[in-house]
Amino acid sequence: MAAPSELLCYGGMDEDGALDVVSELKGKSLGGWGLLQIAGGTGLVAYSVWALVLMPGFRRVPLKLQVLEAARRGFCPAVGYELNPWLIRLSYFYAWKSGYHSQVSYLREDLWKVRLHDCKNVSVFLAPSVLSLLEKKMLEELPDDTRVVAGRFPLPSWAPSTVIGEGAERAWAYDMRTVRQAAAAKQPGTEV
Known part of the structure; x- marks a missing residue:
């Protein structure tokens, strides 16, 4: 192991140093190892883009x-x-x-x-942060005979008519007529 006085600290490269490196590399061929490094770096960048941009949608x-x-x-x-x-x-x-x-x-x-007024069966797979907004939209637009099925996350303020599955495979089913009746019963001065 090198003595502490022999250790070098790298604090960055100044502009002249970068130009020296570029001029030193100018005219040299990449070779097999250089091509492998470029291919590996390109693959890493492509994977990073996929993981950050596309994968959340899968x-x-x-x-x-x-x-x-x-x-x-x-x-x-x-x-x-x-x-x-x-x-x-x-x-x-x-x-x-x-x-x-x-x-x-x-x-x-x-x-x-999108207008949901003519939908009879709705399957929802969205982040929990938007489900309360979706509840309002569906309550306003869906007909009474519609069934809504939510996967992975339940709708926050609706009582499900059926729950099936366990853990990440769980799904909640809601009948719009029942949801509307429950919403009307919660409002003071309304009759069901």
Whole structure:
């Protein structure tokens, strides 16, 4: 081990030092090791972009599976709303691969701008932070005979009519008529 007086501290490179390094490397070939380092660095950058940007959209129960499962069980039309174009393309691929591409559709639309008035079955897989806002939207727009199924996280102020599964596989079902009756009963001066 080097004596403390022999240790060098690196505090950064000044502008002249950077120019010296560039001029020293000028004219030299990369070689196999240099190409391997560039390929490894590029792969690391690509993985980082995927992990930070795309992977959060690849949820445990992704859009493709929810909509495909609805179509398999006869719920038509089966429509999914998603803003991430990569997830939409991936969902269409899985629909094509499973033979349901003509029975499902994935629309690149903002869920908050879509009118839900004609939906009879709604599957929700969103972050808990937006579920209370979604409750309000669904209460205003969905018909009484609609069933809402929430995966992974329950709707915060609605009482479910059915709960199935355990842990991350748990799902909560809500009947809009019952939800509306409960909401009306909570408001003072209203009768059910």
